[in-house]
Amino acid sequence: MRVLVISHGHPAFSIGGAEMASFNLFEGLNRLPGVEAFYLARAAHPLARHRQTPLMSLRQGTRETFLWADNYDHFLLSNRATEDLTGAFRRYLLEVHPDVVHFHHFIGLGVEALWEVRHTLPEARIVLTFHEYLSICMHHGQMVKTQKKRLCSRASPADCHGCFPEVPAARIFERELFLKSHLQLADALVSPSRFLLDRYVKWGLPAEWFTMLENGIDTSNVAPPRPIAPGARRSRFGFFGQVTEFKGVQVLLDAVGRMPDSVWGDDAALCIFGGNLENQPEAFRNAFEALIERAGRRAKFYGSYQAGEMPDLMRQVDWAVVPSIWWENSPLVIQESFLHGRPLIVSDIGGMKEKVTDGVNGVHFRVGSAEDLADKMTQVLTDPSAWERLRAGAPRPISHQDAAEQHLALYNSLFGADRRAA
């Protein structure tokens, strides 16, 4: 079976959960007997397009190709350069001629890419994995209100018009129809979390189109517990991920700042591993830097990291905190933390609430509440048995290979019956 995995970015150039998940799947599939996988990632500015073709290799593997696409309508998630889709992309599809085309995203490529696949390869099965709510929500796909960053639990033209008063409700509905007319071309939709799946079903996609499949991770290198002196506390907290407002790092810093010295002590520390700060709005950058300064010795900002560094970074912490103020889907850091035996402190919403069981393998705190987070951090710092107890409750995450096998089973099932009529 030939599988083409398509992603909106290559992890060599863009670290993100979807990029990682798609690439891991690509590699996992290639290790399976009888499977030949290819990887097509989108390239864009600041990379320059070659004059003759939007296809490029960027010195990656022989089965890894890039499609330069940068004429993108963010509102409709639409690719205005359809000539590149009907040209180089179509030729690439015919050359590879996959049995399955698995989209892990279509940002930058546009939903028209699904149409082009369906048109060029009418017998191929199309699978689409959702990583966030971008089709549903115009606010970066976060389902967080534009005003005061309140969580959004329902999308409708009227509700979304409330977030974007300059966009008429009719246009928002038009966007919905446009996207659905392309999404329906997929033979199967994949969600890594029940929560995200439910959101799409609530938006109007049929539940029977969905399969829930967790992303796989590299399970080959497990970090041992951080060495501590006898009687010392498990008092190192780690934040892993992009430093953005929606990831809630500011809530975490606020919480750390609120904790009394008597609890924090001299041994506790917060390590922030994450990049992309430079691309955030100035107001957020300023606020973040002010919070770091206020936290003083309690917090350290280490900047971005590569996926392969994760075991080493995990060695430095005892706890992982996922304080996102948006719903999340299935953050990789949760699976990573489970793998390395780091109990989690997570916001009590969405994919975080679904993946981490409060009191079993982690602790929930009220989303966005620095006060509650401080309470929960105090709780784990003052309970010497908490770390061992929660670490023991962590489930074993699935590996790349497991995930690849699960996906292969899905692909095979699609050939077992007639392709769903679009």
Added chain:
Amino acid sequence: MSDAQQPQQHPIGEIVASHRLAADCVVLLGWGAEPLAHEGAAMLDDRRQDRGRYRAAGWRMDEDGTSRHWFVAALRAPGVGEAADGARLRLHGAGAVRPVLGCLPAFDPTAGAFAGELVRRLGPHSQAATRFLLESFGARASRGIPAVSALIGAVLLAGSEEDGVIEILGPIAGEGLFLQGWMRHPRVAGPRLLLQGERLEEHAAACATFSRADVEAPALGFVALVRPAEGNAPEAPRFVYFRAGNHLLRLGVLSGAMRLPADEAATHLRETLPHLRGDPAAERALLAAARPRFAGQDTVSGLSRPVRMAIDLAAHVKGAGWYVTGWLLDPMNQVAAVSIHGSDRSAERIDRRWTRVVRADVSAGFAADPLFQGRIGHDKHGFTVFVPHDGDDMRAWFELELGGGDLAFMPLAVTAMDGTDERRRLLESFDVHKSSAQEIVERQLGPLFAAAAEAPRERTGHSVLRAGNDTSDAVLIVPIVESSLRTNVIAAGLATCGPGDAASIVFVCSPSAAESARSLQRELDFYGLDASVLMADAPLDACDAFGVGVAATKADKLLLLSPCTRPVTQDWARKLLDALGDGSVPACASPTLLYEDWSVRYAGIDGVRFLDVPPFADATSARAGYPRGWSRAEAPKVTLAASLEACALTRSAFEKAQGFAGAFALTGNAGLDLFLRMRTAGVRMSWVGEVELYGLDDAVDAGEYWRRTGEMVDGWCLRARWQGRVPPAINVVPHASDAPIADVPPGEPSLRVAVSGSR
């Protein structure tokens, strides 16, 4: 008749003079023993097979105790102008027993020689002979045939009496030719003058006399304004002729006559006016012609009086007229009248028809001006006026009549506003928030749009940008007239939920949306959609685009679809077309239309309400705003009007209503008008409830100002066209009996349905 059968005795007579006008046309002077009939047959004796005609006038004259019947004849017969000297000519009068026979004398070499002979022979009857020749050839002479003009000129000169001279002459712009001189006899000329120059022309004239000390009594000074019915002032003549009783009098134009430039003749006449005497109509005409002339400059701004004016918009709508907005600041009421004058001599008072508008900005702008300081007592300086005008010449200016007979002028930079975009600019010309808004709609813009609707409309042509398959029995027409449309959304929608085999697809694009047309073609290629794309030759609105689409196709069934309407099922087109039946009966059907929030947008129309205030007319759609599925109809139901956002109709229905009227700014109102006309014409109109489409507001443009004002103007036009004439409506509210599909003839309410009449 053979010669043997002809009477042998011929009347005594002689043709004494002849003059050749053309190879087949001559004039004759002669006499006979008996009167010559006024008309009859004519032929040369050796060419009897080439029969011609003659017309004649005659007079009995006694000479030396003998009565002779002299005649002047105009004769047309083949070859007569080339006949040899002495050729025998036969004139057989109508009803005469015997013909007059005579020999043609040698043709007079000049018209003057013939005219001189005519005057000499006919003496006192020569002027009657002149009139006869004028009646016979005057029309040709005015067309400038040299030989005829020469004859008439010579006859006039010979047959008229010199009575004076023309000493001054010159054109008056927009009025005619001014003449001044003296005449020997105190007889007022007119009302028509013959002007002989290179051509002979007869025109109406306003004439008057005045005393002159330099001419001997009873001679008087004389002025005339020669006023051609159309066109420019006539050319300067050499002679001017006029009738006075039985006399034909002549005024020669002096070789050294003063020829006034265009602008000076009116000034000269104005200075002469106080001394002129003539009939009242002539005096009025001369007074009007003597007024100061518009010379292309704004003379209002330089007035020493406290009067100022400015024009904001001067437009001309073909077939309707002028539409002008601006302000006139006149706090001391110095302006007695304001009129608009066209280059085609049209003139209309506007201060009796304009709508005054509050313009506080004008008051504020002149508050410190010494000329106006302390004098401005109100802010109503603005004006908006529509002036009907039939012609194509849109050049115009304002004339302000001031106290003391002074005039001031304001040029108008008139813009033709016949296109869709220009009409929208007109709709943006007034402020809906001002109290004058309603009056502007009712008295100015409403009548303007209504008049434009009645004007003949040229069919807009088109070119084919993309040719699709058009072999279906039905055609889906989608207008692309706004550049803001997302063509990828439209193409993707039709690619997934198009009409399929039920109809071919035609997009009609406006040049104003050329970029959309280009992207549309790209999108159609991408989605592999079989569709034609037409580009209209001129900018147009959605209704005109539908019209172009209908004219460009031949299918018997039509589907009209707004680009903002979104089908979401595969079979919508087929079901709508099925509702038309076999197409043999003119019919129209619309589906249920939903808003984006799933509330009902259209589920049939059950009446039109007319109001005294904006929006003037309001179509009431049953269940509008109700939740989707409130009362979903399974079978089509009769309704008053379909929706232009999505409808199927037979071509015969469209043709019965003669297509769209051009009176409306907004598509929805134009559609309502169309459907009401269809309904009046007996077209079956139905709502197909089971088919649902989304009718999305054209929200990109919804905030545009012209749409708000356009609703008001459209409402007025709808009221003007339909109040008291709306055909019976079918009440389809849930509690009424839901009538099955059946036509209700206009004016004949069904017993099964509730009829909501119009006011």
